[in-house]
Amino acid sequence: MNLKLDSTVTLNNGVKMPQLGMGVWKVNNTGAAQSVEWALKHGYKAIDTAKQYGNEVGVGKGLQKGFADNGLKREDIFLTTKIFNGDQGYQSTLDNFEGQLKNLQTDYVDLLLIHWPVNGTYLETWRALETIYKEGKARAIGVSNFNIERLQDILKHASIKPAVNQMEFNPLCQEVDIKNFCDENGIYLEAWSPLGGGSVLKDPRLQKIADKYNKSVAQVILRWDLQRGVITIPKSVHEERIVQNADVYDFELSEDDIKEINGLDTDKRSLWYGDFFWSGNPDGYKDSVEDWKD
Template identity: 70%
Template sequence: MSRDLESKVRLNNGVEMPQLGMGVWKSNNKTAAQSVEWALNDGYRAIDTAKQYGNEAGVGEGLKKGLADNGLKREDVFLTTKVFNGDQGYDSTLEAFEGQLKRLQTPYVDLLLIHWPVNGKYKETWRALEKIYHEGKARAIGVSNFNIRRLRDLMKHSSVKPAVNQMEFHPLEQEADIKEYCDLNDIKLEAWSPLGGGEALGNPLVKKLAEKYGKSTAQIILRWDMQRGIISIPKSAHEKYIQANADIFDFELDDDDIRLINSLNVDKRSIWYGDFRWNGNPDAPVDTVDQWDD
């Protein structure tokens, strides 16, 4: 299993990133620490978190323990975190990032993303990411939840091209236009919420394919990601599912079945720009760092 989990994609700056990793959204610090340790024990070599998740400290503890348990070095694990919306801006991003490194117990991250394109701030935030990148505190930099217009605007005012655009991506939300744009501009698309929750996992077609291949519906979806060149970071707080999510390298979906899953797209986003105050919605809640009982 570990050999497959070490399979990588090459980013546009030459850095290699595992195509399958583990996310920790909606995990408290204790759960995140345990999940990261399990994942590293089970062969995962990519972990994704964010300041907004409120669990960077837990990820740092899990990373420290998992490295020690497995005789690994820090450079053996690809670590991603994200700039909190409330920290965006040049000076504030730089200051906040130092705190993120301390919580993660690392001198650098492998990938640093702008979590959302906060209007009026994301270009200054990107300038800060370029400084962090040139200082070697992030091996690659990228964005998350950027549509084509905002990607074009960012690249027009930047000297470093984003390496990754992390988007909600699953059979019901395939971001076809954004994926095509990213492919044309050598930006890797990475899937958050790759399993699409209960609706995608319970889709009749996906269930039928699971029966055909003798796999779970989650494994069918993650294999579909792999074959479409998508970087994927499924989240789980249960070791058996962490292990199962990695058991996708012993089969391939037929081209016809890939096309069938492609046909499920209904542009069903769970959250988008209108859900935020920074995009002009006065009724949206104020962005905060999620706090979970530990």
């Protein structure tokens, strides 16, 4: 299997998306700017953020610096952001998305996702995403944290099929039923928290496999993602780890090792619907990045 950092998958609308990128969850604006600069310096082509992370301004600054330092253009990078829970609804999504574009210093994103399926509004939010897509302000649209029931609801009412469903996905949380549903319906599964928030990295079974390939456990997990056909966006604020996370193209896991990792699934999620209040703002985050103090 010949893969490299700029390897892409083809979404259901024909847009090509890098299969490995970098996420910036739980990173402040300053850290996000620096991480994005490092990612572009070391060849990353995809960056994933969200208004709810409070760091779109930092990502925008990091992209501009990375473009200037590395001779890149906006079209060289695949940028993803998400609709904030508190902004959901048709007109509210349209209005607030303009501010997200301004913070990111761009006039379009490559992938726009509904961050969580807020009850009573996510269908109207999806209708807004279809409008944004038709206006050319998003090259592809999708969802995040949608279970099968909510995916079916979207598919029943949508005129444009979601291209991606971004889910918590790692060896201990493999969302088998959701992945199978996505595969059957031409929707790519994208992994958030692919390294399990770090807890998976201490698993002795994974360490044994990593020793076999002279790789780290993190590198084995990311390679497993790629071979499973999952888009993956590991997060790091350390330059050396950003580099290491991309060093996964010079080895291939055997079928037996893939099966062994597949067998580690405990179906234990760190976050799910029961952890959220569906009125809009579950984590107490402010509505605007201007309210954040780095």
